[in-house]
Amino acid sequence: MESVKGKKVLLVGATGGIGRKTAALLRQSGAELFLSGRDAGKLNELALELSIPNSQTAVTDLTDPSSVEALLRSYQSVFTTIDVLVNASGIGIIKPLEQLSEEDFNRTLEVNLTAPFRLMKSFLPLMKQAGKGLVIHIPGVLGKVPMAGAAAYSASKYGLVGMMQSLREECKRTQIRFTMIYLGGVDSPFWDGIDLRVQRDKMIVSEEAAKAIWFLCQQPASGVVSEMVLQPFNHQAI
Ligand SMILES: NC(=O)c1ccc[n+]([C@@H]2O[C@H](COP(=O)([O-])OP(=O)(O)OC[C@H]3O[C@@H](n4cnc5c(N)ncnc54)[C@H](OP(=O)(O)O)[C@@H]3O)[C@@H](O)[C@H]2O)c1
Numbered sequence: 001m002e003s004v005k006g007k008k009v010l011l012v013g014a015t016g017g018i019g020r021k022t023a024a025l026l027r028q029s030g031a032e033l034f035l036s037g038r039d040a041g042k043l044n045e046l047a048l049e050l051s052i053p054n055s056q057t058a059v060t061d062l063t064d065p066s067s068v069e070a071l072l073r074s075y076q077s078v079f080t081t082i083d084v085l086v087n088a089s090g091i092g093i094i095k096p097l098e099q100l101s102e103e104d105f106n107r108t109l110e111v112n113l114t115a116p117f118r119l120m121k122s123f124l125p126l127m128k129q130a131g132k133g134l135v136i137h138i139p140g141v142l143g144k145v146p147m148a149g150a151a152a153y154s155a156s157k158y159g160l161v162g163m164m165q166s167l168r169e170e171c172k173r174t175q176i177r178f179t180m181i182y183l184g185g186v187d188s189p190f191w192d193g194i195d196l197r198v199q200r201d202k203m204i205v206s207e208e209a210a211k212a213i214w215f216l217c218q219q220p221a222s223g224v225v226s227e228m229v230l231q232p233f234n235h236q237a238i
Contacts, residue, residue, distance in 0.1 A: 005030035013089030015042040017188020021210030036060045062115035072122040105152045112156030132175035177224040184231030
């Protein structure tokens with residue numbers, strides 16, 4: 001295991017259920033964190049809680065290219081290199097096709113697929129310069145096994161997996177590592193707006209999902225965990 005102590009970690013989606021817990025664990029382990037989230041209030045509160053200076057945070061709307069450019073500028077005003085990028089952002093619009101609008105579909109792709117593309121365009125060059133780095137995305141099991149009602153969500157997450165697998169090939173001659181974590185249901189605010197009968201008390205708790213990501217941030221120097229699948233044990237789909 002390679003410690004994250006002193007490592008420069010950009011955590012996108014730090015304000016989410018999984019992101020917040022991941023931020024706390026990485027902070028406790030001595031990572032040099034840069035936090036990004038969309039909601040300024042939640043981001044400030046988290047930074048205060050973890051004693052992270054405001055200069056190491058950026059409010060970012062990932063659907064706005066100029067906001068992602070601003071994130072890169074803010075990041076580079078503090079750090080010149082990046083060791084780990086964790087993308088814990090995303091949205092879930094889970095509805096049957098009759099209720100799924102084109103706007104829902106496009107919005108899902110925009111946040112879950114185009115935004116990661118923007119992040120890769122902005123931050124992979126920093127890793128390429130150094131010839132190393134680690135990128136962690138969270139496609140979730142719906143990026144591996146489809147579920148009824150998840151046409152937009154699964155399309156975005158399967159797309160994310162395809163994009164990352166292609167980038168992995170592009171970066172083959174570098175020591176940049178790419179990890180996909182396929183989480184099953186995690187009890188987080190993600191589910192608040194989803195009209196589906198789910199048993200949140202049977203889901204993975206967000207602390208445990210965060211621990212898995214924290215573990216993945218400390219992969220052995222000579223190896224890579226390309227994929228990890230973590231599901232509620234009563235709910236195994238794959
Ligand atoms: N929860 C699950 O069951 C589950 C299972 C598998 C995979 N996942 C994946 O895990 C990741 C994190 O999920 P979560 O459970 O932590 O969800 P969450 O609590 O809803 O958090 C989502 C995060 O994404 C951010 N976000 C959403 N739209 C954004 C935008 N346009 N620009 C910038 N940030 C945006 C939110 O920012 P603000 O809060 O600041 O608005 C928040 O930080 C997502 O990719 C999700 O698809 C979740």
